[in-house]
Amino acid sequence: MNLEEKQISSNTLFEGSFLNIHQDQILLPNGNQTQRVVVRHSGATCVLAVTDDERVVLVRQWRYAAGRALLEVPAGKLDAGEDPAECALRELAEETPYVAERVEYILKFYTAPGFCDEVIHLYRAVNIRPNSTLSPDQDEFVETVLLNREQARAAVENGEICDGKTLIALQYWFNE
């Protein structure tokens, strides 16, 4: 079956530093036309970092869109042209009191492909150690939370952890 939808025209609703929003007129496979709102995102990485004593490094931060604080794996948007692995190392160092020797690629995924092209690249941090030169962004408010496997499983089951990328990263860890 031909599934492809083709752009006819595009109207920019918003241009920001990491998000652009368009309303496109498109052609459906059956020849009909419709409109789609598309959020164009610069992409992001997240990182599964586990300490020597088998505790996962999570961050609690306010999520304005959700109207609440969420408990998540360290993550952040890609800078222009940035390698996703470098971004993973950078975000771990910026958001937590840990740094990693290196990261290994696990997988990547679309977060909300119904309306957004954001791809998150998930990495596994290797050989993490405390970071003695922490210098957080003064406008970033992030708490570090360490959970062992049992605590992390409980937090998924009771809904305390309810962020998609974090569920994917933790399920990967649980199955290692």
Next chain:
Amino acid sequence: MNLEEKQISSNTLFEGSFLNIHQDQILLPNGNQTQRVVVRHSGATCVLAVTDDERVVLVRQWRYAAGRALLEVPAGKLDAGEDPAECALRELAEETPYVAERVEYILKFYTAPGFCDEVIHLYRAVNIRPNSTLSPDQDEFVETVLLNREQARAAVENGEICDGKTLIALQYWFNE
């Protein structure tokens, strides 16, 4: 630590049928101000449906934002006031040649809380059977794909399955 960010003002950039986009001026915990673009979404459900012969029911559809077809669990946006469980039953029936006797709640999660309030509710379909009265939306183009556990694991590992909600649903299935 006080993490809360408070709205000072809100400017509507776009109002659509299931997406509203705002640019808000907000107050950070340290008293500084900044702006946030927020995508307000009506929410969605997705459904893990497995046949009697242990194959998961997936759908392949064009994702305009991603510029490609993706392989996903059946899913869809909540209608206004719709119960998420009813939505899961409806989407399974609309998008695939299967219906379920009922669904059981697994968990819910934010897809992209950095800029969007979308919550997806994940359900497990119970007692699915072929649907003899399929009447798909004429502007919806969806192929059904059935994969056993081994095939689904391979599709995750080789990147053919790269949708966040589908990874969460499949990892749940793999661990059942």
